[in-house]
Amino acid sequence: MMMHPIVQHALEQRPDLLQIYANVRDCGRLADQIGDVPAEVFRGLDVAALNRNGMAIGGSAQAIRKVADLCVVNEVYGHADPALAISLPGGSLTLAVVDFASRAQKERILAFFDTDRPVWGAFAVTEPASGTDATRMNTVATKTSGGYLLNGEKCFIGNAGRSAYVIVFATVDPRRGQFGIRPFFVPVPTPGLVIDDQERMLGLRAVRASRITLRDCFVADEDLIGAGTQLDPARSFAYAQASWNSMRPCLGSLIVGATQRVLDDLADGADGYDPTQCAGVKATLDMYAGRLYSARLLCRRAAALIDAGQASLVASSIAKTYASDCARACIEHVMNLPSIATHPAFDDFVRWRRDFHAFNIMEGTGDIHRLMIAREKNRQRTTLVPLGNGNGDAVHTLQEIRIPSPA
Structure with a gap:
């Protein structure tokens, strides 16, 4: 079994990851077949620690580890199996709201994971009619006595069918755009909350993306995330955006690990190839080794x-987008190599080809990230320039200034 030195070094430095790496790697094919997380993946593991995903629980709730540390962990998980890694128990994106939750809310959320059975949390933002613009939200939270009534639909919500709770984003005033959005x-179960877990994805089958319907779903005042704190509720969506931004380098690292697994398995199984076929494999390894190193950096x-x-x-958007593009380009190149169907890892390549294309729509589609990057670059190239108005007066107008690239 070939393993890249960076992944091997990470496992040597973090022996607590060895068992989960082995279990996820061994169960990847089964998870894809059954579209679920096999019970075997938890064999010999500290499930409570896996639930916490790096958080400390007890007394007061504490934040997760540094993002740089989580990038290392996610690269190891991605190398084991990307779909099953994303399906592992824990709070996932719901932990993004912990930063601006009240102390009581933090302790209530984190207490779910302090158990020896696997526990998931689900994060519900995406809606059928809003496309990639999450601020165009149709799920409405109507104030009522003692709380709110939620009405609307969410779609493509990962792990929702197995979740112990859902963080639902809804608007208290659609006219206010993102400033009317609140997390609940x-x-x-909760009356009025229905999770449809019947849809199956072409790739990342173990994730089980679900549709959520809310019909007069009552949520108490104290379950409005941030209630009882000094944070401005109108900034809730902005707080969440800033928090879940930290998840994108982690996802990018998981994608890097998964792509590295493709290259490692490709090299590991090419021993029986003739010289011409080996040349194609070597060219592929050389081509994507540098690109993957760039994605990692x-x-x-x-x-x-x-x-x-x-x-x-912008740095997080660049990292996630580049890693995703690199992964998809790599697996397509591998699948078009001569005689690849005779490779011992061919069946894995087939399912990873399905999985890797899903990376483009996770944590914001690639096009949305490119738009964000372009807007920021355009902002950096734009300044106020005094122009004459024909009457001798100076008029300050926005003009684009093209900054030459360094030689």
């Missing part, structure tokens, strides 16, 4: 910016 904590750089408290939105 909804335990499962982009993820680590974005993580370092986040851990340092610096602006990281």
Whole structure:
């Protein structure tokens, strides 16, 4: 079994990851076949620690580890099996709201995971009619005595069918755009909350993306995330965006690990190829080794910016988008190699080809991230320039300034 030195080093430095790596790697094919997380994946594991995903629980709730550390963990998980890694128990994106939840809310959410049975949380933002613009939200939260009534639909919500609770984003005033959006904590089951877990995806089958319907679903005032804190509720969506931005380098690292697994398995199984076929494999390994190293560095750089408290939105978008593009290009190239169907890992390549194309729509589609990157670059190239108005007066107008690339 071939393993890249970076992954091997991570496992040597973190022996607690060895068992989960082995279990996820062994159960990847079965998870794809049954479209679920096999019970075998938890064999010999500290499930409570797996639930916490790096969080400390007890007394007061504490934040997750540094993003740079989580990038290393996610690269190891992705190398084992990307679909099953995403399906592992824990709070996932719901932990993004922990940063601006009240102390009581933090302890209530994190207490779900302090158990020896697997527990999932689901994060419900995406809606059928809003496309990639999450601020065009149709799920409405109507104020009523003692709380809110939620009405609307969510779609493509990962792990919702197995979740213990859902963080649902809904608007209290559609006219206010993102400033009317609020996150709500909804335990499962709750009257009025229906989770349809029957849809199956072409790729990442173990994730089980679900549709959620809310019909007069009552949520108490104290379950409005951030209630009882000094944070501005109108900034809830902005707080959440800033928090879940830290998840993108982690996802990028998981994608990097999965792509590295493709290259490792490709090299490991090419011993029986003739010289011509071996030349094609070697060219592929050489071509994508550099690209993958660049993707890894982009993820680590974005993580370092986040851990340092610096602006990281564009860096995170670049890291996730580049890693996703690299993964899809790599697996397509591998699948078009001569005689690849005779490779011992061919069946894995087939399912990873399905899985890798789903990366483009996770954590924001690739096109949305490219738009964000372009807007930021355009903002950096734009300044106020005094122009004459014909009457001798100076008029300050926005003009685009093209900054030459360094030689």
